[in-house]
Structures are given as C-alpha cells and as structure tokens.
Amino acid sequence: MEHPKIRLPRHVRTKLIQVVGEKVNLVIPFQGKPRPVVTWFKDGVPLEDKTVGTRTSEVDTILFIRSTERSHSGKYTLSVQIENMSDSADIHIQIVEKPSPPIGVHVTDVWGFNAALEWKPPKDDGNCEIIGYTIQKADRKTEVGIKTSVH
Structure with missing residues (x-):
C-alpha cells in the first residue's frame, strides 16, 4: 500500500487566469496503491457541470474546459483517496473578459x-x-x- 499523494504542477499552485472563450486543460499527476478514488469538487460541492470534463488514468487526472465562460470561475478541489487515507489540492480558476467602459x-x-x-x-x-x-x-x-x- 502507498499513501495517496497529489503532485500539483507549479503553474496551478497560484490562481489560473484565462480569458473567456479560451480552453483549460490541466493534467494533475497523483500516486498511490492501490489506485486511489479520484473526486473533483467545485466550490465545495461535487463537480456536476457538463461543460467541465474530467478523465482519470492510473497516474493522473485531467480537468478540461473546451470554451471557458465566466461561470467556470471558482475553486476546484481534487481529492484522491485510498480507504481512510486521502490527499487534496485546490486549484483557483478565474475567467475574465474586457470590462465595460467607465x-x-x-x-x-x-x-x-x-x-x-x-x-x-x-x-x-x-x-x-x-x-x-x-x-x-x-x-x-x-x-x-x-x-x-x-x-
């Protein structure tokens, strides 16, 4: 047995800022044996937004958004768990666009x-x-x- 551990890439350790319409494709490696159960949350609740996709392999999980909207802004939390052991990481995403004039x-x-x-x-x-x-x-x-x- 190996404790679950998320290896958060450096570029997502601070807030990720994207412009409306751009794509997000985050690959987050993890480790643990047996294979951890991976769960994604947005703002503290399980991620159910159909415009945000996730895929998980034996060694990493991917969060992707094909065309961002401002509603995609928020705190995404990745949780990996093996029995009673777990690790989690927060990823803050901010989707911006040109403001209106003063x-x-x-x-x-x-x-x-x-x-x-x-x-x-x-x-x-x-x-x-x-x-x-x-x-x-x-x-x-x-x-x-x-x-x-x-x-």
Whole structure:
C-alpha cells in the first residue's frame, strides 16, 4: 500500500487566469496503491457541470474546459483517496473578459495643455480588478489619436 499523494504542477499552485472563450486543460499527476478514488469538487460541492470534463488514468487526472465562460470561475478541489487515507489540492480558476467602459466620464478642469478627468467605475468589471484605464485624445485639427495610460 502507498499513501495517496497529489503532485500539483507549479503553474496551478497560484490562481489560473484565462480569458473567456479560451480552453483549460490541466493534467494533475497523483500516486498511490492501490489506485486511489479520484473526486473533483467545485466550490465545495461535487463537480456536476457538463461543460467541465474530467478523465482519470492510473497516474493522473485531467480537468478540461473546451470554451471557458465566466461561470467556470471558482475553486476546484481534487481529492484522491485510498480507504481512510486521502490527499487534496485546490486549484483557483478565474475567467475574465474586457470590462465595460467607465460611467460618466467628464472633464473637471483644464489648464494649458492639461485636463483633469473624473469617472465612475464600470457596471461590469470583466470579473477582474481594474488597475488602469487608457485615455485617448484626438487633435481637433488633424483628428490623430493620442493614447495615454492612467493607473
């Protein structure tokens, strides 16, 4: 008999961030004799989402999503068990997309070639923290756009 043990790959030890529509294909090796019973959970309940597939062999288990949606975000837990011995690992997946634009953008002050702007956060943050905006300014005479990053 060999104790069950999950060998979590390094790239899934921190949060896995994917864009909506991308695929997820995680191969998670494990060990144990006799062959452990493998169970997947999402947010603490057994995984029943038909758009998330799993396959298990003698030495690893695969979690795959063909086309991600924001609803796939969450904590996935892998459990391997042999009789009363078990091991488990959590995999945090965050599915993001482009946020909606900020609300109520307006100029509050103008001095020389400078302008101060204010706005409210967007209604939809794209399922991620917004860390900055890109401001575009067009020259009235040439209508050439100038981009400025704001954080």
